[in-house]
Amino acid sequence: MFPTPIEKRSLPFNLSYRVAVWIALILWLLPLVAVMLTSARSTADINAGNYWGIPSEWMLFENYALVFTETPMVRYLLNSILITLPAVLGAVALSTLAGYALAKFKFRGNIALFAAFIAGNFVPFQILMIPVRDLTIGMGLYDTASGLILFHIAFQTGFCTLFMRNFIVGLPDELIEAARVEGVSEWQIFWHIVLPLVRPALAALSVLIFTFIWNDYFWALVLVQSDEVRPITAGISALKGQWMASWQLIAAGSVIAALPPVILFFAMQRHFIAGLTLGATKG
Amino acid sequence: MQKLHSKQQQWMPVLFLAPAVILFVVYVIFPILQSIWLSFYEWDGIGEKTFVGFRNYIELFDDYQFWVALKNNLYWMVFFMLAPPIGLGIALFLNQKIMGIRLVKSMFFFPFVISQVVVGLVFSWFYDPSFGLFNKALGLFGMEPVAVLSDENWVTFGIIVAGLWPQIAYCMILYLTGLNNLNPDQIEAARLDGAHGWKMLRHVILPQLRPATFIAVVVTVIGALRSFDLVATMTSGGPFGTSSVLAYFMYEQSIFNYRAGYGAAIATVLFLIMDIYIAYFLWRMLKSEKA
Known part of the structure; x- marks a missing residue:
């Protein structure tokens, strides 16, 4: 196996790898996370320019109902x-x-x-x-x-x-x-x-x-x-x-x-x- | 394989092939010839066709927009070539057996599965000058906001980055599969000889990954030349045609400007460029077939 299996490395290295994998994944999918959050935002949030933060109120159901x-x-x-x-x-x-x-x-x-x-x-x-x-x-x-x-x-x-x-x-x-x-x-x-x-x-x-x-x-x-x-x-x-x-x-x-x-x-x-x-x- | 005996059975391969071949000829082979033929005509798509010889091509080579689109296609090809090495990098990073890694790998692959129209929308938000994350990030470093998609100098690169996202995911999967099929004996032998890290990668791993690299490079080049969806959704070729590529330029001329003959000439040029890679791929594929 290449690279060397992580189990063979030192414990701190091993642990930081396990954390790094998930951080990398979140960064990689950040654009998608943003879209999913935006699909749950209220009009007020959109108008206020809150595109990337946590929605101030969750409108998930309302928005999807509206789309349909x-x-x-x-x-x-x-x-x-x-x-x-x-x-x-x-x-x-x-x-x-x-x-x-x-x-x-x-x-x-x-x-x-x-x-x-x-x-x-x-x-x-x-x-x-x-x-x-x-x-x-x-x-x-x-x-x-x-x-x-x-x-x-x-x-x-x-x-x-x-x-x-x-x-x-x-x-x-x-x-x-x-x-x-x-x-x-x-x-x-x-x-x-x-x-x-x-x-x-x-x-x-x-x-x-x-x-x-x-x-x-x-x-x-x-x-x-x-x-x-x-x-x-x-x-x-x-x-x-x-x-x-x-x-x-x-x-x-x-x-x-x-x-x-x-x-x-x-x-x-x-x-x-x-x-x-x-x-x-x-x- | 063997020879068939009865006369009736000899017709079987023809029957097996007929439906696929007929459809393929009608929808792919014949249209290619028709497009090339059309490129010698002036035609608005509905009325009479007038034969103009090479005039469409002469006009094309004089058309500033054509050179812009061609140059952008070149940028696409050059920068898309980042996808195989980055894909390899991510594959190496993820090639471990820890808990949940299978889920991580498949989620890394997401960008390839979703439609490019959605990718285009996502990146348009990302680049938005007033609220996009990209400019917020620039702001953190004290930089002025850049309206990537309406800036002539940046627009093509902005779209290419969006295109790289799914393309890297594709290359990553090819390499992950390749890494799975490595010959463990060779790696062990090399390890005993003291090879590790970069040296190991270069002299032992990469040669074994050659088939994956071949496919990754071919699909990446073809992807770069085929780029259309992202340009169409993110900018429609703008501002002022500066982000156009041959595929979009052709579409624009034929559908919006009613210049089907001219469009066919653009398509023919794109087709000829692509033929170089198609021929190379075929040659490699058939060579390995004989071996």
């Missing part, structure tokens, strides 16, 4: 869910199929196709913006959830295929070959042998791209314009314009927007990190 009743926040939240869940499902499904084909079948152009998926995943969004916007308008899907979902599925398929392909490559060939000799059809092999084996990868991938899609802002600006469809990232940003002086409400909205990915991350931490660092152990 006086702003379209519930709608935004619902939109984000309605966009993110199908997009995650679609991207993971398509890329598991594609990843399996790239990992376990030999055919001409295999590597080239794999390379195209990797490369596509890194391109700047702006090179896609105008054509994708036109395509979405052309299909009559501009300002609909389906328009956003389709794009997210297509784009995330690049990263997801890279991920699934690398995971499936590691599965033993013998299982698949034994089934083939038995005369099991390729689809059955995929469904009954491969799919159960990739379950941990599916979990990791889903958590990871859930946060990617949930936090998307650019495509929400480009493909959507009305409150009825707008996801929470674009929603907060729109609220900022309308509620300029009511920082406590913007803060409450920000906390609401941040909560789902944070909760998911906490619940499925191991999977999340496994997803993020795939490829970091090789390459």
Whole structure:
């Protein structure tokens, strides 16, 4: 283990380390603490410029109630869910199929196709913006959830295929070959042998791209314009314009927007990190 | 891998690949070509397109705003490179087995999980000239307040610092995982040879962390070139376009100024710059694939 385990150091060093870790954490998260405190402040506090101290009176419940009743926040939240869940499902499904084909079948152009998926995943969004916007308008899907979902599925398929392909490559060939000799059809092999084996990868991938899609802002600006469809990232940003002086409400909205990915991350931490660092152990 | 026997089964990989490939071609590959093609046209986004050859590019290279955005992207790339070493530093600091350390590690990772729009809002407060914590801190040292986000000289750096916050968290996680997978025998052997501290880090640990460093550097460069959300939420490129980056400049020209052809030219330039890194990443990835 590196650095040297702290237990092997002197007692004062050991103790001060334990304190330092928590102080560092508070400093690191200070901006977030401030937002959370601000979401509980009263208007009087805001007007008096008390942004960083302890709120003079706690308005936590009132502020959040106000956000939910006086702003379209519930709608935004619902939109984000309605966009993110199908997009995650679609991207993971398509890329598991594609990843399996790239990992376990030999055919001409295999590597080239794999390379195209990797490369596509890194391109700047702006090179896609105008054509994708036109395509979405052309299909009559501009300002609909389906328009956003389709794009997210297509784009995330690049990263997801890279991920699934690398995971499936590691599965033993013998299982698949034994089934083939038995005369099991390729689809059955995929469904009954491969799919159960990739379950941990599916979990990791889903958590990871859930946060990617949930936090998307650019495509929400480009493909959507009305409150009825707008996801929470674009929603907060729109609220900022309308509620300029009511920082406590913007803060409450920000906390609401941040909560789902944070909760998911906490619940499925191991999977999340496994997803993020795939490829970091090789390459 | 093996050859498939029956004719029917040979079509299976095609069927497995078809949905993903079709969507990917329609939404990613084809639009890239279309954008490049569009960059040779004058187009307001709705009406007729007029072929203008390289005129968009000539205008672009004469456009002061383009050079400002490009320069800012360079600043982003240079200062974003602080994320891997700082991330490594935090990872080394946290790589201990004390009570509650798992919770601490995951909370350190928070900034990466939350939306950049929220990060942008948070940092706008932080920098606010009248009540922001940043200026209160400056005040403690007896310094004059600085309106970071409306000061031409500071604005880009202010946004970059906001961007570093999640990026450092990302690099930290990559390194924490790397530190977890170190080869303990090598470390013990080096310790017996009297290596410790900086020497140990440089000659024993860092070489083993190379895969993590590779990913950290690639995602950091790509992140710097992709920066859009923070610029859009914190300043909209202002004041007077001084904090714009290519991604935002392109968006502004195409959506607000109705210059889709010109926007496509900006996007193409950004795409070409990014291609250098994409090609490098692919080359490394495929090389390790063959090995």
